[in-house]
Amino acid sequence: MKPIVKIEPHQRRCSIDGSTTALASMLITLNANQYIMSATIKTAHTLRVQYDFRYIEFQQILTIITATGVNYKNGFFQRLKYQLYSDADLQARDNLKITPFCCDKVAIRRENL
Template sequence: MKPTVIIEPHQRRCYVDGSTTALESMLLALNANQYIISATIKAAHKLRVKYDFRYIEFQQVLAIIAIAGVDYKDGFFQHLKYQLYTDADLQARDNLNITPFCCDKVAIRRENL
């Protein structure tokens, strides 16, 4: 029997800065995208984005933010965090293509005996 795979959307966050009208237009553009489940701004300009990683990458979300005219925090550590998000999306997409092996049997190694 093939085990069922539950696909959870990825939830990411980044800090954005811009005028209130630019932030509102950015939220409208993000929520209008069919692969973005939700986009909300919490306190202190913290943007939370929940999206389906199978169809969209975090770098594309950042591109939508930049097109809307909103600046996102892009320092050294934020750049590393965004790269980690992108790598996690890629790895999760690659893992969906792997057929799982039999889960109920545990391999016994000789060195463990």
């Protein structure tokens, strides 16, 4: 029997800057995507996105953000953070492909020999 794997969606933050109408259209576009569970603006310039990492990458979310006319911070440390987000998504996707090596094997006992 295979163990049940519970997949939690990833939650990421991004600093954004744009007009009120551009932010509203960005939220509508992000929430309309089937792989994004929720997109909210918590503080004045912080976007919080919860998405399914199996089907969409964080770089694709950044592309959607720029396509709607909203800018995101793109400094050195932000680029480093975005790269870590992308690497974590890739690592999680790769981990789902690995089959467990110990959970489905029957232990050999001395009394059964």
